[in-house]
Each structure stands twice: as C-alpha cells, then as structure tokens.
Amino acid sequence: MSFQDSNNKTDQKEKKVITAKSISNVIKTEVETKIKEFHDCGTLGMNFGLQTNQKEVKMVINAINGIVSRAKEGDVVKTRQFELMGKFPPYKYAIIDLEGDPPKFFGLVVSNQVYQIFVTKTIYLIDLYETIWKILNLLIDFYLFTFSNHENRFFKRILPFKLKEGNNKSFFQVLKIVNVQKRDFEGLVPALYSLNERSYHDPLLRNSKNIELHFKNGDYYLIMEHNKSCLLSTLKIVQKRYLKFHLL
C-alpha cells in the first residue's frame, strides 16, 4: 500500500465522521433546545426563577396533597408522606428521585414535605405514572433537582409514551430537570463527604442494583428507606452546594 493510499483512507475516515455528525439532525435539534434551555434557565434565569413566596409554595403543596390522597383511595398506588424539620426558605424547587427499572417508586421533596409514591405490582405502573404526571403538572414552574441523568431521561423520553392520554412530549420538554452531580457518575456519599456532611442511613447500603430483587420479595420498606436517604442527601447537596454555586 502506497503512502497516498493511506492518506486517502484517513481522509475518507475523517469525512465519514464529519458527515455522520452533520447528518444527525436529531442530535442537532436536541442541542439547539439545550442551548435554549441554557439561556432560559441560565444562572441569571435561575436566580429570578427560584424566587417565590410562601403562599405559592403552600398552594402547590395543598394541590399535591389532594392528588396523593385521591391516589390513595384507589388502593392501587401506595403512598408515604412526612414532614422535615428545620427552616425552608420559599424557593421554587423540588427534589425528585425514581427507584427501579422501569420506575416503581417515586420520591418527591417540596419545601418541607416528603412524598413517596409507589406500586406493589407492575401491572399498576400506569396508575403510578398518571399520578406522577398530575404532580409534575403542578411543578411546571419548579426546578426539579436530581442526582443522576436517569430521571431526566425517563421523564423526557419514556414517560410521554407511557401515559393514557397519548403523546405529551411537548409538556415534558418544558420541565426544568437539573442534574446536580459535579461530574458523571459522582457518588452521593462522596458528594456529601466533600461537603463535610454525614451520610444518611440506608438499609440497601447505597446499592440500588438490588432494588428489583427487593421489589420481587416485597421488601417495599427497604426501598422506601433507600429512596428517603437518596432524597435527603440530594436535598442537602442542593442546599449546601448547588444553590451556593449558582445563586448570586
């Protein structure tokens, strides 16, 4: 093989890469939306977007309480709810966390209220997702903080196609879901330790791989406690790191 041949080959390779990139219009549109998001929810945007008053937060909490109590009546979707101690300034943000694949447990923290919603059988998943959708409708203006990309992927790419009312893609695209990890695959425990904070008790020892197994065995309490630990840890990271880094 001559030298020119090899050069040609590399050129072809480069061209292939470039064309592959230029062809991917889907990615492009996503990128454009990301840029828009960045401008909308950028640092300044977040500073204004988070501000609210106690009344508005209370109204949202009351509405969520209504949805949760209605979901309870059906006896298909199970719930657990409790309050956190301490001061919570009125900011428009919530912490969300999903457990299981496909998600069977949904955890939410709004102000000092913690909600855990789940189903015990996979055939009732649609009811869980409907409830989540109703709650998310109330949180459309809120920043939804998570500690992984999993939630963002689920809410924007999977959930729209699972609901009864058909494709609700446009609604889910507007959700302001923010991953508060410092880098990819950052662990929750090291993130807490790097803030000089203690970790929360977790019966699953921070091993979420076994959730499906526990679900099959009916150990819902263990999963709920794990979910609680995730939510509280993420809340602490948001309060002590993310907001400090981003609020003016």
Next chain:
Amino acid sequence: MNFYDDSLQYLMNDMLVNAYDFSIVKERIKKIMEKSPCVPYELSVILVAKPPTIESPLVQKFSEEGKIKSFQKKEVCVKIKDAIKGALNNYLESSLNRFSKINNCSTIKIKSDDNEFRVLIQVRNLEKFSSNLLYAMVNHFNVDALGYCDQVEVIVSVAHTKDSCLEEVVKQKLPDLPASALSKFVTLDDKEKVLDFFRCPEVKDVLFNHFFPQGLENDRVRTEITYDTLRQDTIAQKRRKVLLPSGDYENLHDAITPYTTHEEFLQIIDINDILGFYPSVRTTKINEIVTAMIDIDVSGFLRTSFSPSVVWNLVISLTEEIVKNLTDFLRLPKPLVVFSGSRGVHITYKLAPNCVNADFNYVDYLELYLLPSQKSLAKNNKSLIHSKFTFIRSLMQAILLYTAQNISRDKIPKIIQERLGITRIMDLFTLSVFSRNKIGVLLDTSSNNSSVYRAFSIHPGTGLVSIPLLDPKTKSIRTELKDFSQLKEECKPETIISNLRAGKKDIYHQFPPEITKQQIKYLLRPDKLLPYLSVIVRFSDRWATERSPWSMKFWLEMYQLNNFYHYLTAKMLSIERSDKRIGNSYQEVIGLVESSAISTKKFVREVVDDYFFRNISFKALKARLDAFHDLNFYANFKFTEVTTLTDERIDALYSNIRERSIFFRKFASYFNVTMVLLTYYSQTNSKIGITVKKTLTTLWDGSKALSEELQFVVLSDKRDRTLTIKQQFVKICCIFNLLSKFIKELIELSRLQ
C-alpha cells in the same frame, strides 16, 4: 491456582533447608583489592546456579518422605525455578545507576536456561570501589532461593590494566551448609531459652497490652495475632491457628482473652513452639484499624557495604528526623519507637476509636475529595477514598515523603555519602517494596494494609528482642541505645529478664500514643501533608521518589497552590453564615490563609473578609478565588503559555472541536481574572475601572452564547451561518489576545514590584 497451592507454598518453605556460603568470594575479593601492588582495572564475577530437577537429591528426599506426591514433582520443580528467577531479578544495576560514583562502572546480566542460571557482574574502574562494596554487589545475589539449587559455582576473573584480558582467579563450587549454621537463626534447639523469656510475667502484660489496644477492660477491641513457630532446620514460620491443650485448633486471637492466665499462655506457647507474636493493625472486627505504623528497613546491600554501627547511625538519625517532623511540623504526640530486632525501627501510633470511618465504602474525610484523579480513585475499590487501611498507609507515606524531601545532608553519615557518591538524598529512600531502588532504605508502610508488626518478641533471625528505644520520661531515644553494640546487649532476652526482675519495668511498658480525628484532619491541611499526598496519588508510592529534583519541586508547588485554593473553597462552602460559631470558622480560615505560602495572600484575605462581613455571595467569592488561583498558576507554572494567538493557531482552533473547548475554558479563566482584578483596581480608581468593566461585560455576554454554540458546530457545514460564526470566533480570539496581553503585563509588573 489449584486446590493444593497453599500447601505447596508451605512445602517449598520446608524445602529451604540449605544455604550457600559466600565467604570464599568475600575473601577472594578482599585479597584482590588489598594484596595486589596496584588496584586492578576490572573484576568479573560469574555465579552459576543449577536449579533442582526431578532427580535432584532434595526433591527425591521429600518424595521419599511422602511430602511431595509423584504428580507434584514437576510442578514443584517449575515453581522452584520461578522462585529462583524472581529472586535473582533484583534490579541491582538500575539501583546502582542512581549513585554518581558507581554509575556506568558496572554491568550486571542475568541469563537463564532450563538447566542453569548465570549471573555476570562486571565492574570497571575499581579504584572507586571498596572491597566491601564489591562484595555487597555479589552478595546481593545471595538470595534465600539459591538454597534450592543443586549446585552454585563461582568464577572470579581480574584484568589488571585497561588493555589486559580477564584472567581467571577462582573457579569453585560454593559449599552448601544447613541454613541454620550460616545465619545462626533461632531454631527448635533454643526453645528453652525462648520459654525462659516468656516465663517472665511482665512479658505477658506487655504483650496483652498490644493484643487489646483499648485496654483489657474493653476486650471487644482485640487485634488479629500471628505468631512465629520454631523449626528444626529452617527459619521460624508464621502461623495464625494454634493447637489448644484440648486438642482443638483455633485462631490465636480467639484463644487468648484478657482472662487468660500466665500458665495457660505459657502452655499455648509450649505446645505450639511459639517464638514471637505479631499483632495486626486490624481488629478481629472486620474493617477496623487500630494502629498506624512506619517501618524503617535497611536494605541488605547497605548492611553488607557498611559496618553495623554506620547503618544504625543512619537509621537513628532518620528516625529522629521523622519524629521531629511528626511532633514539630505536624503537632502529633511523640510516637512509640521500637527496635525491630534486626537493623530496623518501627514507629507506631494508636488510632482513636472511630478515627477513620468508611461508611458505604467511602472514607469520611473532606480533604480526600480534593485530591487529583478523583475518577480513577473512585473506580479503584482499594484506593484511599474507599479503604481506610490504604488511607492510613498513604498518610504515613506522605509523612515519609515529606521527610525524604526535606531531610538535610548532615543527617546522612558521611561515609555513606562518600562511598556511594550520593548527589540527591532522595535516592537513598524508597517508599515501595516494588521500587527498582533495591539498595536504599525502605521506608515501609505496607504493614498498615491490614498486616502485622512484631511486638516485644524475639526476632527469628537474630534472637534479639524488639524493645522500645525511648526513655520512658523524656520520650526521646535513649543515648546508650544509639550505640549498636550496646543495643545488642540490651536486646538480649537474658538482659531483659534481669532488668525486669530488677524492677525496671518502665523501659518496656511503653505503648503507642493515641491520635484523634482532629489531628488527622490537621495533617491533611494544604500547608501540611495534602500536597505530598497529592504527589503520591498522582505518581503512586513507587514512582513518587523517582522524580528529578526539578520535577518534584514543580509538582509540589503546583499541588500546594491547587490544594490551598480547593481546600479554602471547600471550607468556605461548608461554613454557614447563620451558624453561631462563625467566629471560630473565621479564625480557622484566616489562620489557614496566613500560614499558606501563596503570593496573593493579601487579596485572598480581603475576599474572605468580604464573605464574612460584607455578605457577598458564594458565587462571587468563588469567582474571585478562582481568579487569584489562575493568576498564580499562570505566573508560577505556565507563564510561557500566556501568549497571543496567531492566524494559523486561530484556524487550527476553529477546526478542532476538542482544542476549541479547551480554548473556551482558558478564555473564561482569562476573562474572570481580568474582571476580578479590574474590580479590585476600580475600588481605588473608580472611573477607569467601571468603564473598562462595562465594555468587557458586553463583550462577554456576546461571546458566552457564541462559545456555547460553537461547541456543536460541524466543520463540513458550509452554510452562511457558519461564516458569520467564524467571523465572530475571530473576534473572540482578538479579545483573548487583548486579555492575554493584559495578564502577561500584569504578571510582569507584579514580578518587578
């Protein structure tokens, strides 16, 4: 790996009955060097070792005894060959290359066939060498594994002048003797002497205090214990399970309780032929560490090259230097210093309960998450952020690296410096067993990896007891023990027994002091050990000591700077301004800033004051700290890279997406530095500051959106839009050039001032 691998290892230990006497080589070299009329030019020593085969008498003997099964014979021979090969490959040449006097004067080659191993040592310019040094080079290959060999032959040749040929002086088979006759180690014949030592009740008291580090009342915290069991022909071997008087086998740490009487203890020692005890740094409760230790171990090469007193002087001065650093620089209590029983020293501390926690497999020290290469640390399950044992080990290594880096030349005996031609003191030390420097002093911390250390017991090789070297009152090394001959006398079991009977218990009843979590946190400050720990993480313990002086200085200074700013940011992040104890936090932060060695100390202090008293946001604080960090970084380490962009460079940046993203990061950093400095100067000269700041802000708003967009530009896209983007990109590059000029001039100005 097969099911009888472990038993095979025990079998191989039992087979190591013989050793070869190298004294003939020593005498010959001495004769050649001292009795010739002038020093010869070249010396060549060839060692020819023949490993055992299936027909060898050693294998046959064990086979007849039924210890080696017929199907195991071949495997045993292959394993023995591997062991000999591994032991002979000891990197002597690469170790010697560090020392200027010996460098390039020696050639060492190892050849291996199926039937024999051949080691060739050729040394030229013999006037640079002493006979001891030459013998040390040969003796370096006198490894234990040679004992397996059927026959070891030595050929010594000499060339008297540069032009003459090598002339064979000696060709002789080395005599093989029982290993016990050559090394005079403790065997089963000395059992009565050993029992005499343990019969002293005070010995049991001292040992039990090591076995139960939290006191005899708290018997839940007990260390794992290994012991040496006496052998007839071979050196004592380590075991963990003991045979009890009842006939059961049990782990020694389970057999011994605080309530075990002296008689019961003696009975266990008697039945199992115990010579010495090795408590572990780990407790019987899994994953608990109770002891932190440093082991100073002198290599066999140094021991053969220099007299015992010279080597002991080196060890003592090194120990004193480490203790001085521990107490003065790191504010720790004086550690327990114990003689190892041979030529080394153990420095030990006790760790307070819950001093190091590793909940959910992560160690709970904030400082560990500021270290470099976090991704790889997180991936590796045995790294220092996952394992508390590795963490303590790395901490001890950082102490040793600090000592090796800062030890003065006067502390090393002159004779060692002159004979080896030491140009850099660091060459004399290694932190890892796997290092290629096989002739330096091994500052070993591997015992902290859930391993063991000898406690007030007889050394199997020398028969000396490892006793504390400290004066019980002053806690400094006793002057009489600095003399090696006197130390040997003091460490004899008989002397210890007579001392104990005479009521001198205090000398031996010394235990390691406790270190707390707060003290460890103090060690991890950026002005203390954090930069050294970063170097160890960055280069690993094996290569940390291999850096050139310039490289070491560069990396240490860089990590001092990085660690300081990252630590300060993390500290400020964890401070709540609503906290009642805010005053203490302020004092702590100010203390940290004042003790640091950074040049922008004054600015940083002002920013910290602003955060505490003028309520600036954390975001503003971080922007300013980042700016000072970047400015320091460019000024100290990357000043040559603060340059303007040429047209070609702009084209290259535009076409490469990866370089472009790096460029934008750099641009953001330059911009931040400029903004922060202008803000600072605008406070003194408001008119200039505000106008320049405004123009920069407008430029920034335009460029930020563009930089985000440019990350995704596809090169083949030749639409009109990309053309305008390129024009804008050129604009950014022009601004970048302006900023870099500004920063460069600023750095030069500050240097002039």
